[in-house]
Amino acid sequence: MSIQLPRGTQDILPEDVVIWQLIERIAKETCETYHFEEIRTPIFEHTEVFTRGVGDTTDIVQKEMYTFKDRGDRSLTLRPEGTASVARSYVNNKLFGSANQPTKLYYTGPMFRYERPQAGRMRQFVQFGVEALGSASPQLDAEVLALLIDICKKLGIVNLKLVINSLGDSESRTSHREALINHFKPAISEFCSDCQIRLEKNPLRILDCKKDRDHPLLQSAPSILEFLNEESDSYFQQLKKTLDLLGIRYEVDPTLVRGLDYYNHTAFELMSTAPGFGAITTLCGGGRYNGLVQDFGGPETPGIGFAFSIERFILAMKAEQVSLPERAKLDAYIVALGDEAAAYAPKLLHELRKAGIRADKDYLDKKMKAQLKAADRYGAACTVIIGDEEMEKREAVVKNMVTGEQKHVSFSQLTASIKESIQGGNEIV
Structure with a gap:
């Protein structure tokens, strides 16, 4: 009896590896053009890195992490995403002490999530991401988005839709949180058990629920844009102004919240509009996380980043009929x-x-x-x-x-x- 692959994993054979190498090379070269440098973090971390950094109300932490005990009875987790690890490294290695700020980093490597495998979404997948820490400038947000669009275009992925939103600062989110609780509480029994727990812990997560996405109350939920204070609104307007200046097209979607707890101010998703790409159109997501470094014991440090899985970029390139490379021939x-x-x-x-x-x-x-x-x-x-x-x-x-x-x-x-x-x-x- 032959031993098969674990569900949700794949063998990447030589004829396909060249495509992965192309994406990784283009992404790395583009990052370096934007003055981002590579960082490499461990494949597994103390579980607290993700429960604290990603958020204990997220689907990732509640349902999808590969967590185990080592021989010293320490709880370790295979990394499900890269941002929390980078923030932990930023604090551990005191990168905030460098005179050169912001600290602009990129990474690539395998991530692990226990979810239902489907096209472009595996339980072990390879993620490429960037993080810029140390600046609260909306122009940096625009630069990160420009970098992402640049990588896509160099790979021949041009049928794109960029969707942005503002989640506001802590004051704006507190006001929005209260409004969401008041909105959902009378009918919370109609929602899934996860949403019932989220109501008090983090009602914003209800907007991102896949089970209840068709519930009428989700369609009529109060928008975060209605609760932005003057500072948060000004930040969002400056971001849009810079994107307009750079010629980057976008749409504002007030329902976009992303699936991680550490986001505030800018949140965004990049989607493929290529015919035949599939029902799940999201290629990449990211946003600003101004409180994450403090959660790991570091100083008050703003940050912004994005991440995409190489598997989904390959699907997008095929949907756009990009001429894919062949393995190198012999001389x-x-x-x-x-x-x-x-x-x-x-x-x-x-x-x-x-x-x-x-x-x-x-x-x-x-x-x-x-x-x-x-x-x-x-x-x-x-x-x-x-x-x-x-x-x-x-x-x-x-x-x-x-x-x-x-x-x-x-x-x-x-x-x-x-x-x-x-x-x-x-x-x-």
Whole structure:
């Protein structure tokens, strides 16, 4: 009996890995253009990092975390998202003490959530995210959104809709919270058990409930925009003004709350409008979290960030029919005939590889015809053929696999000849 993959996980095979590498490379290069630097945090953290940072009323903490006890009876959790870990690291490593602020970071790596697997949503998924900590400027919010749009466009994802909202500061949220409680309380028994718990703990989470999303009271719930104080409203207006200046199109959705407790002021989602993308259109989400660093014992520090799963970006690229990369082909394949040539082939192969030439050889003692077929399957630009006669003359027959042209090249000139042919095109010198 074969052992199968755990549900909600996947093997990413070589022909698909190149797509992942492309997304990661474009995202990293774009982040560095915006002066973001990479940070790497542990795959598992103390559970408190997420119960405190993400919020104990969220679906992530209540239902989706992979939590276990280690041998020291400590509760650890596989990270379900990246922001809380980055904030914890920011405090632990005193990055707030740097003279260079804001601290602009990006990360990528596997995350884990126990939820129902579906297209683009796995229990183990790879997330790419950015966090900018140390500034409360709405212009920084706009920069983060510009960075996200820039990554998408470079990947060919252009059918997009950006939705933004303001969750206000603590004063605005307190007023809104009271209004929500008064709105939902008379009929809270009609809602799911989770929402009944959320009513007093965090009524904002009710607006994000998937079970009760069609309930009439959700449609008529008071909008946070009605409760923004002067400072919060001014912040939101400055954000929109900067987005307009940058030519970034957006829609304001007062029902957008996001699924994590640490957000305030700006919240946003980026959605795909590509035909055939699927019912779940969200590609990326994020927002501002001005109290998260304090929750980990750090100083008062504003922050903003976003995260997307690479799996969903791949789906979006396919929906937009972006030309996806293929795995790298070989520059040269060595075909060795006879014992002496077979024994010498590793040296030639090693010399080619030292020069940066993508090369390989047969390891199954195949006949010449089968070796040439293998070279063709690997997409090799040329084959390097050596046999008894070639060993005696200290030269190889180099065959261009596109034109069929053959040249005799000495062993001493072989590397330079193939390298020159790679740089100059298909012609074998």
